[in-house]
Amino acid sequence: MQTIDKALEKLSKSNFRSSFHLNENDKEYVKDKGIDAIRSHAADFVSTRLAPAKIPNDGKQTPMHGHPVFKAQHACACCCRGCLNKWYKVPQGKELTKVQQEKIINLLMAWIEKEMNR
DSSP: OOOHHHHHHHHHTOTTGGGOOOOHHHHHHHHHHOHHHHHHHHHHHHHHHTSSSOOTTTTSSSOSSSSHHHHHHHHTTOSSHHHHHHHHOOOTTSOOOHHHHHHHHHHHHHHHHHHHTO
16 A cells, blocks of 8 residues: 555656646635645545545546645546546445545645645
């Protein structure tokens, strides 16, 4: 099992994944809402957009912008079940466990915190 640091390192080598960054508006949003609220948003997005076994619009459920967590999801390959399967071998068609969801949220938050310090 890879660590968050190993996952972020691997993702940084992908031209597509490493092209995502928080802009100043995103950073202001994170500062205004607070990191706990952003974590709560991430948990909500993961539980509703990634965790179900069947997702009607899988592959298109995560916008490319509009919320810092959306950018984190694309940067971390946690935007759809196809990417989760390709990058992390998470099986498609099976509901994500609470542990899997928490690992995804932790990865997203680590990326956001890294971006906040960039």
